[in-house]
Amino acid sequence: MQRRIRMLAVLASAVTIMATATAANAADPLLSQGKPVTASTQSGCCSAAAAVDGDSATRWASTANIDPSWIYVDLGATAHVSRVRLQWDKSCATAYEIGVSNDKTTWTKIYSTTTGQGGVEDLTTVSGDGRYVRMLGSKRCRTDAAYGYSLQEFGVYGTTGGGGDTVPPTPPGKPELVSATPNSATIKWAAATDNVGVTAYDIFRDGQLCATTAGNVLQGTCNNLNPNVTYGFYVNARDAVGNISQASETTPVKTPPSNDTQKPTVPTNVKASNVQSTSVGLSWTASTDNVGVTGYNVYNASGGTSTKVGSTNGTSITVGGLTPNTAYHFQVTAFDANGNESAPSTPPVDVTTSGGSSCTPSQGMCTVKQVGTDDDVVWGLVTLADGTILYNQRDAHTIVHLNPATGAKKTIGTVPNVQSTSGEGGLTGLEINPKSFASDNWLYIMHTSPSDNRIVRIKYDPAADSLLTSTEQVLVSGIQRNKFHDGGRLRFSPDGKYLFAGTGDAQNGDNAQNKSNLNGKVLRINPDGTIPSDNPFGNAIWTLGHRNIQGLAFDSQGRLWEQEFGNSIMDETNLIEKGGNYGWPKCEGTSGSCGGFIAPKKTYPVGSGSCSGITIVHDALYVACQKGERIYRHEISGSSLVNSKQFFSGTYGRLRTVEPAPNGGIWMATSNGGDKDSTPHNSNNRIFHVTVA
Template identity: 75%
Template sequence: MTRRIRVGAIVVALVAGAISTAGPVQAADTLLSQGKPVTASSAGGCCPAPAAVDGDSATRWASAAGVDPQWIYVDLGATAHVSRVRLQWDASCATAYEIDTSADHATWTRIYSTTTGKGGVEDLTSLDGTGRYVRVYGTKRCRTDASKGYSLQEFGVYGSTGDVVPPSPPGTPTLDSVTPTSATISWTAATDDKGVAGYDVYRDGQLCASTTGALTATCGNLSPNGTYGFYVNARDAAGNVSQASGTLSVKTPPSDDHTPPSVPANVHTTAVNSTSIGLAWTASIDENGVTGYRIFDSGTQIGTSDTASTTLGGLTPNTAYHLQVRAVDGNGNQSDPSTPVLDVTTTGGSSCSPSQGVCGATQVGTDDDVVWGLVTLPDGTILYNQRDAHSIVHLNPKTGAKKTIGTVPNVQSTDGEGGLTGLEINPASFASDHWLYIMHTSPNDNRIVRIKYDPAADSLTTSTEQILLTGIARNKFHNGGRLRFSPDGRYLFAGTGDAQNGANASNTSSPNGKVLRINPDGSIPADNPFHNAVWSYGHRNVQGLAFDSQGRLWEQEFGNSVMDETNLIVKGGNYGWPSCEGTSGSCGTAGFIAPKKTYPVAQGSCSGITIIHDALYVACQRGTRLYRAVISGSSLTNFQTFFNGTYGRLRTVEPAPDGQMWLATSVDGDKDSTPHNSHNKILRVTVG
C-alpha cells in the first residue's frame, strides 16, 4: 500500500514499512509531549487537538469524518531524540499510519509506519528519530464508513532533549607537509551547539588519526609514490558525528631508495591445467623490504602476488605462456625480470573440475561507471546499477548490447562510497510482480525502495516507487548497500555501514552497522530479535551477503586497518565492532561472535560475495583478487586465490546461469562521486 508524506506543497509517495515496532519499554524514556502545543489537519467541536496530549484518556482528539489522510503533530519546544511513541486510540483508530519527525514542521522524516494497526494502546519502542515536531499521519481508518474519522485519546512522545544535533562538517583539509610515508593536514573548525569534542581523520575510509580538539593531525603508514584521499569528521561529547569534510587528495613523494630488489630466482611451476598455472620462486631481497611481485606473459602483466608463489587463473586451454616475475619494493622500484623465460603450455580440454575452482573468464560488457548491484533476469540478461550516474543498465551478455532503462529518483552521492548501491529481485515473485529492490543514498539518509521494471518497454517505471525503509544514516564512506533475498523470497536482508560512527554498530536501536531483515513490503517481521529491522549487529561496513544451500546467511565486511572478515550470520548476533576488528582488539568479550575467516586489509578490502555449489567467492578491491573457499559444516576450507592483479579491483560477484558467475571490476573513480570516470569490465567466470 502506497502512502504519502506532505513536504510543504510537495507530496512524496511512501510505502508501509518501518525500522522499528513494539517492544520492551525503555526505562530511560522521558515523556516530552504532555501539555505541549499541537496542530491537527482537522478537529471536531467536541474533541480539539490539545486533548490528545493532556494526560487524560477520558478526552480525545477527533478528526473530520470520512477523510483520509489526517494528521496531528506536537511541538516539543526543542530538538529531541525520539525513542518511543505511545498511542491510545478510541474505536476510530488507524489501520495504516506513520510516525514522522521534523525540524520545521514542513519537511518530515518517517521513523515508523504500519499497515496493520489494530487500535487500543500501541506502544512503539526502539524508535530512532530526531526533531522538534512529531507527527501521527493516518492514511486508512479502522472504521471506513463516511461518518467516522480518527480518534486519538493520548499521543505520548518519549525521548531525550539532550544533545542530539551533530556538529557541522569541518572545512576541507589543506596539506601542511608530506613525506614518502606520512602526511600532515589541517582544517577549519566545525561548529556545534554544545561544543566540538574532537575530530577523526580518515584516509580513503580508514581511520588514521584522531584529535581532542586540535585542527591538525598526521597520518602515517603511507607508501611512497601513493595517492590518498584525506577527510575529517567532527564529533561532540554526546557521540554525535558530523558529515564529512571535503576530500584532500595527497600524493606522497618517492623515497630516496632507488635500489631495486634482487631478481626472483628459480621460477617454476607447481601445477598446470587447462585454465591455470601454479607458480613459485625464490623470494627476492631488498634493503627496505619487498612489497610484492608482478607476473608477466611476453612482457604484459597478467598477475600480482604478495608472496613468492601464486596461481594464474582464467587462462586459455592449450596455449603457450612465456612467464617472468619481477619483484617490487615500497618505493616502486622494480627488479629486472626473472631469467630465463619460463615457457608453459596449458593442457587441452574445456572442462572445469572442482579442484580447479575457477577456470576461465570471458568479458561480456564494459561500463564507465561504478558497477555495484547486479541481478540476472529470468531470460539470462543482466540489470546492474551505476553507482555514481544513479542509473540502471540492461545488458545482454550474449551480444554485449546494453540500454539504460532509467534513473532512480532522489539519489544523492557522498563524494565517496554513497550513491546507487544495492539491487535485488525476489526469486519467488519477480516473474509476476517485476519489483526491483534498490538501496541508495538520498540527501538525508540511506534507504531501501522498490520500483517496478516494465519488461515490455524495457524501462524503469519510476512512478511506482515505494519507499520501504528509511533513516539509515549516511556519510562519505561506510554506507553499506548490499541487498539479498532469502531463498524462499519471504525476507529481504540488507547490509549497512556504521556511517563512520562506531557507536552506531553496537546500538541495536540504530539501523547502521547492521544486517537488516524486512518483509518485501517494508514491514518488520514479527520474529526479528529487537522488534525493529535489525537482524545482527556489531558490523563496520557490510557489502557482501549470500545464502548457502542450508539457507544460512554469510556476510562480508570491511575492516579499518587490520583485517576484513567473513561471518556466518545468526539471529541477534553481535559481531564485535567497534571493540573488535576481525580478531584484533577486545574480541574476548562475552557474546561476541568470531569471524569464520579474516583477511589482512592490504590483501582484502573485499566487497561482494556469492555462493555457488557451496563454494564461497569473495571479490576484493584493494587486494585485487578473487578468493574461493569451500563451505564445510560451519567452516571455510580449501582457500584458493584467483585473478590476483589480473583485472585490478574487484567489487561484485553474482550467480550466473548454468552454475557460472558474473564478476564486475571496480577500476578508477570508485572513491569519488564523479559519474562516468571508471574503466570497468563485466565478466562471465567459469567455476568448477
C-alpha cells in the same frame, strides 16, 4: 500529641515519596549491558567487558595492589542516570565514587562513600547526566597486596533521549596539506561548529581512520603511508555525546618518493606446477632489497609483448583466466614500496596449458570471458530469466540492461532522489525476489538520498525495457549516511519471504551497537517493507555489531553469510545468526576485546582484502576483493570455510561484485578508477563471466 501526629504524617509522606522515587528509579531500564567498557587495568583472567555482560558468574578484576583503580562504561549517548547497581566479588572497595562525564576527561561525582560493604550495593538515589559512567575505587576491602578490585556486574540504569543533544557538528573545512614525507602526511582544516561544542576530530584516508585530535586542535598527521602514492584525506567532527558530522571535502595528497632508488634483486628459481587448461601455478625464490620487497608482478611475454597477468606479496601465485591448449612465457619481477622494480626473471618459464573445457574442483575457477564494459562503478547486479543482466551505476544513479551474449546494453532509467557522498554512497544494492519477480517485476534498490540511506522498490517494465519510476515505494528510510560506510548490499532469502540488507556504521562505531539505530546492521524486512513478527528486537534489525557490510549470500542450507570491511587490521566473513552481535567497534575481526561476540569464520588482512561482494555457487563461497585485487574461494564444510584458494591476484585490478550466473557460473565486475570520488563516468570497468567448478 498533635505535634507528634503531624511529625508522623510528614515522615510517612517522606517515606512514601522515597519509596515512589526508588520504585521509579528501579523501573528505569538497564543501559550498560553489552556496552563498550574501559578499565584502568585488567587481569588476565577477567576482562572489563565481563562487568557488563549480564552474567554474575564472570567478573572484571583489576591488577592487584593498585589504588586508585577505575572502570567506566560508554552508554553510547547522553543519559540521565538514576540508579547504579554494583555486584562485588570478594575484592570490593570500601572507598569509591561514581561519576558521570560526556568527554571521559571531566567527571561529575554523583555518589561517594568510605564505608562500602561489598556484596550488592544498589544505589537508587543517584542522579546525573552523562554518556560515560565510572566507578573509581580508592581503598580496597582486601588490603593484601595480592588483590585488587573486582566487579561481577556494573549495572547502570536511567533514560536516554530526554531532550539531550542530538545535533551533530557542521562538517569541518576542506583539509589543506601542511607537509608530506614518503611515509606520512600532515593536514589542517577549518573548525566545525556545534550547538554545544566540538570535542574531537577524526582524520580518514580513503575511508580508514588514521588519526584523531582534540576538538581545539585543527591539524593532524597520518603515518604508515607508502611513498609515491595518492591518498584521499577528509575529516569528521564529533561532539561530547557522540554526534558525528558529515565529512569534510576530500583532499588528495600524493606522498613524495623516498630517496631509495635501489631495485630489488631479480626473483630466481621460477617454477611452474599444477598446469591446468585455464590456470598455472608459479613459485620462486624470494628477492632481497635494501629496504624491503613489497611484492611481485607476473608477466606473460608471449607474442612479442609483455602483459601483466598477476601480482602478489608472496612467492607463489595461481595465474588464472588462461586459454586452453595455449603457450605462455611467464616472467616474475620484484618491487619495493618506492616503486623500484627489478628486471624480469630469466629465462621465461614456458608453459602450455592443457586442452579441454572442463572445470575441475582442483582448478576452482576456470574460463574467464569478458561480456561487457562500463565507465561507471558497477555495484548491484541481478540476472533475469532470459540470462541478461541488470546492474546499477553507482555514481550515475542509473540502471543498465546488458546482454552478455552480444554486449549490447541500454540504460533503462535513473533512480529518483539519489545523491552521492563524494565517497562510497550513491546507487548501490539491486535485488529481485526469486519467487515473485516473474509476476510482480519489482526491483529492490538501496541508495543514498540527500538525507539518509534507504531501501525502495520500483517496477520494471520488461516489454518497454524501462524503469517505471512513478511506482516507487520507500520500504526503509532513516539509515544514516556519510561519505563512507554506507553499506548497500541486498539479498532475498531463497524462499522469497524476506529481504535482507547490509548497512554501514556511517563512520560512527557507536551506531553498530545501538539497537535503536539501523546502521552497522544486517536488516530483515518483508517484501512490502513491514517488519517480520519474529525479528529479534522488534524492528528491522536482524544482527548488530558490523562496520560496513557489502556482501550477503545464502548457502544450500538457507544460511546467510556476510562480508564486511575492517578498518586497518582485518576484514571478516561471518555466518549470520539471528540476534547475533559481531563485535564492532570493540572487536575488528579477531582483534580487540572480542569476548562475548560471534567470531568470524574467516579473516583477511586489510592490505590483501578490502573485500566487497560475495556469492555462493555449489556451496563454494567466492569473495571479491578491491585492495587485494583477487577472489578468495572457500568451500563450505559444516559451519567452517575450508580449502581456501586465491584467484586472479592482480590480474584484473580491484574486484567489487560477484553474483551467480546461469548454468553454475558467476558474474564478476571490476572497480577500477573513480572508486571513491562519486564522479559519474570516470571509471574503467569490465564485467566477466567466470566458469567455476
